[in-house]
Amino acid sequence: MLQKLQSEQELQEADADFGYLLQPAYYLGLLRRRWPYFFIPFLSVLLIGGAVTYLWPTTYLSEGKILVQSQQIPTELVRPTVTSAAQERIQVIEQRTTTRDNLLAIVDKFKLFPERRALMSPTQLVELMKKSTKIEAVAQSLSFSRGTTQNPTVIFTVGFEYSDPQNAARVANELVTRILDLDLRDRTSRASDTTKFLTREVQRLQAESSVIDAKLARARLSPERSSSRTRPDPAAAQLAQLRAELAQKSALYSDRNFQIQALKRQIEALEKVAPQPTTSPTTAAEPAPSADLDTLETQQKSIQTNLEAATQKLAAARLGETLERDQQSEKLEVIDQPTQPQEPVSPNRPKIAGIAAVLALMLGGGIAVVAELLDRAIRRSSDLYGVVDSELVMSVPYIYTQSELRHRKKKFLLVLTMVSILLAGGAAAAYWFLPPLDLIIAKARVGLFR
DSSP, rough: EEEOSSHHHHHHHHHHTTTGGGHHHHHHHHHHHSSSHHHHHHHHHHHHHHHHHHHSOOOOEEEEEEEOOOSSSSSTOOOOOOOOOHHHHHHHEEEEEEEEHHHHHHOOOOOOOTTTTTTTTTHHHHHHHHHHHEEEEEEEEEEEESSSSSEEEEEEEEEEEESSSHHHHHHHHHHHHHHHHHHHHHHHHHHHHHHHHHHHHHHHHHHHHHHHHHHHHHHOOOHHHHHHSSSOOOHHHHHHHHHHHHHHHHHTSOOSSHHHHHHHHHHHHHHHHSSOOOOGGGGGSSSSSSHHHHHHHHHHHHHHHHHHHHHHHHHHHHHHHHHHHOOOOEEEEEEEOOOOSSSSBOOHHHHHHHHHHHHHHHHHHHHHHHHHHOOOOOOHHHHHHHHOOOOOEOOOOOOHHHHHHHHHHHHHHHHHHHHHHHHHHHHHHHHSOOOOOHHHHHHHHTTTOO
């Protein structure tokens, strides 16, 4: 029976809004027609993604946490010798730990990268070790007092990535041990160097003080001391004062300092103006009695002041060195020892498999849609309007035969049977292989499935 469409306008409105794109029947028909274009790219990408997911090498990360612990003894009682910031020392230790010699020694000690060592140069091995070594700060400075501290407490992690979890834990422990040893040696060495420097400075000042004392003793025994004091010369007195000031500032500043250079120029100018004392052949080796005595006394006072200050600094440095050797100052403490990891950190196999599945669907679906768009076959009324006048289009309903009806019924029963079998098999597998339902619910509540 032929049935004419209601109107050309209704037919055009039905197809012009692309409403068929929202119908599942359209996509099922497209899949039946273009299944080779869909399944071949889909299976290819899916197989490649599965191979990448399976063959991607597993990497384990073993890491420990190190706490930079502040000095236990109050700094008001004992001043530390090493005053550099903790972050700066951590960076220095990281650079020293990851030197070429240290990394190659670790590679040789634990026989790392056996399959690559024959194909890689030592420089490439060092770069690979640096990429596998992880030294990172995990917490900002923690300050529990109102004031700011010079060396705040920080925490940083030391880890190592490797394909073998046991070797990863061994190398991470080796790195932690080397960092602790380097920090202890560095702080002790700095404290010892400070003590040695101040000891040499005290010895130098003591030697200068002894020389000045000897010169003072000779000057005070000179018979011309009293007569020289009765006729003081202003230029000589100013010269003596400048020399004393030069001696005092020479103990604090270097010869390149502008104050030292200015004093030297003033002294040279006064030496040209001030009268030089006349000496007899018998007293040519003796100093000028009056001016030299004042100069020596001023120098002795300045050296004695510097000597006392240097002695106090030396005592503090020795106390700080003892503090470092006994590990009572700021130190590194392991709060989380590296252990053998149980789960890999990479790759994320479910994520890679999911990405591969999405790419496979997109590629297969895209190729199938493109093939459908390039096909010029007439399947919808909108396609027919491009060839035939819309007034000649008639709708002929489809008449099912008895054999087609029986085939549809058999197909429905077959699908129903298969679904029943799958449900029964899933229930049996869940009964035999899964734990009881109450146990699954209890584990889910405590987060064991995360």
